[in-house]
Amino acid sequence: MSWMAKLYETYEAGMGLELPDSDQLMPISHTLQNAHIKITIDGEGNFRRAEVLEKTQIVLPATEKSAGRSSGEAPHPLADKIQYVAKDYPEYGGKKKAYFNGYFKRLDRWCNSNYSNNKARAVKKYVEKGVVVKDLIKSKVLFIDEKNSLLLFWPKDSESEAPKIFKVLPKEKGVLDQGNALICWSVEIQGDAISDTWKDHTLQTAWVGYESENNEQPGLCYVTGKVVPLAVNHPAKLRHTGDKAKLVSSNDMSGYTFRGRFTDSKKSIEKQGAQSMGVSFDVTQKAHNALRWLISRQGFRNGDQAIIAWAVSGEGIPQPMEDIWNLMGGEIQETPVSLTEEESKIDHRNDLGQSFSVALGKYMAGYRAKLQAADNIVIMGLDSATPGRMGITYYQEFFPDDYIERISKWHNEFAWYQRHKVEMGVGKAKPISKTVWPVCAPSPRAIWEASYGSTVSDSLKKNTIERILPCIVEARPFPRDLVDKARHRVSNRSAYKSNEQWLWEKHLGIACALYRGFCKRDPKQTKEYIVGLEQENHSRDYLYGRLLAIAERMEDMSLYVSGEKRSTTAARLMQRFADRPASTWRTIELALQPYIQRLKNNRAGFLHNIQTLLDEVMDKFVEGDFVKDKSLSGEFLLAYHAQRFELKNKQQLNENNEPQTDGDK
DSSP: OHHHHHHHHHHHHHTTSOOOGGGOOOOTTEEEEEEEEEEEEETTSOEEEEEEEEEEEEEEEOOHHHHTOSSSOOOOSSSEEHHHHOTTTGGGTOSSOOOHHHHHHHHHHHHTSTTOOHHHHHHHHHHTTOOHHHHHHHTTSSOBOTTSOBOSSOOTTOSSOOOTHHHHSOOBTTBOOGGGOEEEEEEEOTTOSOOBGGGOHHHHHHHHHHHHHTOOOEEEOTTTOOEEEBOSSOOOOSSSTTOOOBSOOOOOSSSOSSOTTOOOOHHHHHHHOOSSOOOBHHHHHHHHHHHHHHHHHHOEEETTEEEEEEETTOOOOOOTTSOHHHHHGGGSOSSOOOOSHHHHTSOTTTOHHHHHHHHHHHHHHHHHHHSOTTOOEEEEEEEEEETTEEEEEEEEEEOHHHHHHHHHHHHHHTOEEOOEEEEESTTSSSOEEEEEOOEEOOOHHHHHHHHHOTTOOHHHHHHHHHHHHHHHHSOOOOOHHHHHHHHHHHHOGGGSOGGGHHHHHHHHHHHHHHHHHHHHHOSSSOOOOOSSOOTTOOOHHHHHHHHHHHHHHHHHHHHHHHTOOSOOHHHHTHHHHHHSHHHHHHHHHHHTHHHHHHHHHHOHHHHHHHHHHHHHHHHTSOTTTTTOOSOOOTHHHHHHHHHHHHHHHOOTTTTTTSOOOTTOO
């Protein structure tokens, strides 16, 4: 139960953090719910007004049983659904079973205890009058038909618009039960500035004290090692308010849903304790509250899958699933800037990855400074196969230095030019967006899109994330099949529609990053590539990639000169080129002849420079390599993208010949 112990410690540490009210940890013996109706009363329990709430989550007092209820009677002690809090619910044709007696009995015991609260007493005075539904109908919050029964739907032939309550309540097969509306209370007492009960910390404290005193099943807690009241039911609603999946389920005494090999009975538990491990009520409440808080605050969500990384001390840490560009923002430069004498020694023109590494090191140093060497960092993955059952799919603990080193290693080794858009002039009537190509690692979300496309199934997304996560935090080799998938999709450029060329460019950067990182970690043949164009790389695959980029640039310029807008021969034949480069290059070369003639008449200087570059690349082929027609590895994409990037963003082909215009690419 290491995970529960760490979450328990996180809760205790989080309570000491100075956080805004909206970001505070939820107190124990409470649960998170969507409220639909707020009823305002005075301190004597007299009705004042009511209103429908839209998308309002509240923290309400709950018992151990009610916090995890899925069916049957289990009343919350204060705020609850109409079928619980309204004594007159059956009088208006309520379709659900009324549980008012159980609700009132629990509220009454709390109000008569040493932990009573004046707002809870006011609510008790009001609900025992038995006019909750009647008052809500008068206030035009709930609605009835001619038979005095609560409406199940708003008539389609009605001239007026459907009231709010019919918009906020969930529907099943086109109908809804107004008895499902959850009532929360606002008690206006003179001199008390906080009327909303779910915001009153004194009321929350009173309920926690009452609930803790009335837990009657002592036993050994395996987390704290103390004999204390044990939990019978463990909380749900970890990922959202409607989440019924539980991480821990206790053994039941009838039906034996979770019995397994245990033969516990009520008598045996009272005499010698439970056969299974015990967790105290206090520990499980705090641990699950901390988990819920972490997921909502910094968790990575992918359907039912959730991944969280946190420092037990509560300090911030770099998140493994986040896009580093979003985290660092302007700290990642498109073009490197040397600020110190040490940095000035780096030849950024050859490897922009070194510039990124320097910026990343400074960024990570900020986290190192805040974390103590003995702090624990935990990474936890959660998923559920069924609506009621959740499991831990990944769990690792790290010391801060190890964790930051591995995160940095991932971002450094998988760095490449990545396409991003930056909004310029935000706030203006027509904000302008600018495309930038910072050097950084792609995010896991971007990786699965580049490998499988945007229509990938949820199960495949989850599987891909589970495979990528250990590569990030444990520095494992990257899966080759994901690299190959991304490479094949990008090579088939024709599969991207004309209005999706921006997406192809984005996926090209991701595929290059994956291949570069894969080669760095490949246990069979480790190979390092710089981020940028390698002028002295004489590999056949690399040189062919450069040739493709040069041919594309040459035709691109010719099309621009003539005012044509269409894809180039190199772009159309990219997939064929990757499979059979030698024979396909002959086709591309022949197709270039008319464009070369056009450039002679309009861009002679450009043509001279790019043909010189083409000859230089051709001369670098080792004898016999050029005529080999075997398929190219992902290395050709690195060379293609680096050469393409160089030709599009540098002015070397236009210097001393003709000025570069805005239209030149």
